[in-house]
Amino acid sequence: MLHEPRFLSAEQYLLVTLIVQLAGIAALSTMLVRFRRFRTLLLTERRDWPERVKFIGALGVPLAAGVGSRLLLGYAAADVSLGGAYLAGLVAGPYAGAIVGAMVGLTALAGGEWIALPLFVGCGFAGGGLREICPKDAIWHFSPFVLTGLFRYLWKLVRRLDVDWQMLLIAAPIALEVLRQVLGHRYGADRLFFFPANSAGMLGLTLLATTLTVAIPIKIWNLARVEHKLQEQEALLLEARIEALTSQINPHFLFNTLTSISSLIRTRPDTARMLINRLSGLLRRRLRAHDHFVSLRDELTAVDEYLDIECVRFGPSLRVDKDLDPATLDHVVPSMILQPLVENSIKHGLADKLGERLITLRSQRQGTVTVLEVIDNGIGIDEDRPARLPHGGIGLANVSERLRVIYGAQGRLAITSAPGQGTQVRLEIPDLLLPERRTA
Structure with missing residues (x-):
């Protein structure tokens, strides 16, 4: 109807x-x-x-x-x-x-x-x-x-x-x-x-x-x-957080370096002058850095400045080997991401070691990820030394936090260690386009 x-x-x-x-x-x-x-x-x-x-x-x-x-x-x-x-x-x-x-x-x-x-x-x-x-x-x-x-x-x-x-x-x-x-x-x-x-x-x-x-x-x-x-x-908060993490300075390293310089001023003034120049360059990178991201090549230059200081402190007993893939040198990484790891290895792994002290820096490409490794033949991680754990000390905690803030779950930090044999710290950094320069 x-x-x-x-x-x-x-x-x-x-x-x-x-x-x-x-x-x-x-x-x-x-x-x-x-x-x-x-x-x-x-x-x-x-x-x-x-x-x-x-x-x-x-x-x-x-x-x-x-x-x-x-x-x-x-x-x-x-x-x-x-x-x-x-x-x-x-x-x-x-x-x-x-x-x-x-x-x-x-x-x-x-x-x-x-x-x-x-x-x-x-x-x-x-x-x-x-x-x-x-x-x-x-x-x-x-x-x-x-x-x-x-x-x-x-x-x-x-x-x-x-x-x-x-x-x-x-x-x-x-x-x-x-x-x-x-x-x-x-x-x-x-x-x-x-x-x-x-x-x-x-x-x-x-x-x-x-x-x-x-x-x-x-x-x-x-x-x-x-x-x-x-x-x-x-x-802005993320940028400030990265800036704060990047600007952290280990006071122990600074005090030890100044002590070494003071002891060399009279006996080896040329070496003391070189250390002062290296230290000033390193501090300038830390305190007045304009870029939160740099190429791996520039990051390794900062590491070399730090290692020059440590090689003077420890003498010929400290040796540095590099196994770097040339394809990784232009990869963009967070500024001052390697130096804290090297510093951590020397301070907690090699400082108390007798005999030859060896640090190996290694880089390689794995797909869209750049893998960076810092390996030492130090005393390794012991349960009584929590500073070597990822969230225990200023070095590893700083790097771990920066990776989490910048890359989220894609950035990884892994630690492998054996007591008395050494420690390997592995970073996995995904590809990142070089961002616009921002003044701190």
């Missing part, structure tokens, strides 16, 4: 149209904020004209297309001209708002709606004027839910003569929508498009929908701004 078709009443049609309109403006705002250049525009409060033109094009073209869709297809939910022009002025300034208002107004004017052009240009100027006089933070906290505290804000205004910017920002689109309703009823829908509200309830819904067409994009864009700022803060 066939049923007769049921059509929506005027109130139901208006309600559905307003809901679809809000869904459309939310979708448009979400699409725009996914573009990096548009997000960049939202981060700066003072924009030059090239940036304003980008914003005008990004927002004005879709809004004008929505007006065209209404005129050509009769799809009324696509038209958010009033809220869009006000929004453009509120975010980008009066001239940007006026231009967006002119874009949607001229499109409507092509359909014979001659009142639309001055009205929407005025909406853009209204949003831009409020932007010029109110605090910028108040704009990004725009929300229609502030109306729930209307009486409290009115009492605050009367008692303290304190202007609440949220109430003023919300009052503007409501007043503009009331003006559109008045002009629409006065001159007719063929001169100005509007959603006719024939009851108090429908008028209230229309005013709320107009306010939401401004509040929803601002809410979405503000969340993107906050997320971007949090990412910047995390990046």
Whole structure:
């Protein structure tokens, strides 16, 4: 049995149209904020004209297309001209708002709606004027839910003569929508498009929908701004953390080196002078490094400066062998990642060893990973010597933490040791593009 078709009443049609309109403006705002250049525009409060033109094009073209869709297809939910022009002025300034208002107004004017052009240009100027006089933070906290505290804000205004910017920002689109309703009823829908509200309830819904067409994009864009700022803060925190780890200096090494220099000043002044030069170069790398990442070749140069100092301290009993794959020398590694391992080997493995002391530096490629090894023939790791464990001493703990911070689970540090035979520390460093230089 066939049923007769049921059509929506005027109130139901208006309600559905307003809901679809809000869904459309939310979708448009979400699409725009996914573009990096548009997000960049939202981060700066003072924009030059090239940036304003980008914003005008990004927002004005879709809004004008929505007006065209209404005129050509009769799809009324696509038209958010009033809220869009006000929004453009509120975010980008009066001239940007006026231009967006002119874009949607001229499109409507092509359909014979001659009142639309001055009205929407005025909406853009209204949003831009409020932007010029109110605090910028108040704009990004725009929300229609502030109306729930209307009486409290009115009492605050009367008692303290304190202007609440949220109430003023919300009052503007409501007043503009009331003006559109008045002009629409006065001159007719063929001169100005509007959603006719024939009851108090429908008028209230229309005013709320107009306010939401401004509040929803601002809410979405503000969340993107906050997320971007949090990412910047995390990046700065990560950079500061890496900087702090890189700048750590083992005081024992510094004191021992200064003691060696003082003992050589009278007997071997040339050697003392060489040690001072090497020490100054090493400290300069530690304290005034501009790069968090360097090539393995440069990192080995820093290790050589340190080993030159230690070879003078220990004499011919300390020998260094290198087994380096030439393909790894240009690989990018964290700055000062090897020197703490070599220092740890000498301090905890070789310092108390009798006879020949040997350190071997080895590098090789394994797929997309560069493997670095620091091997010594020292006394090895003993249960009573926790400083040699990855999280026990300043050297290995520093390297382990830096690998975790920079590479996550991809960077690995492994230790193999046998008491009385020596220790092998193995680093696995994945490929990393050389980042932009940042000044500490």
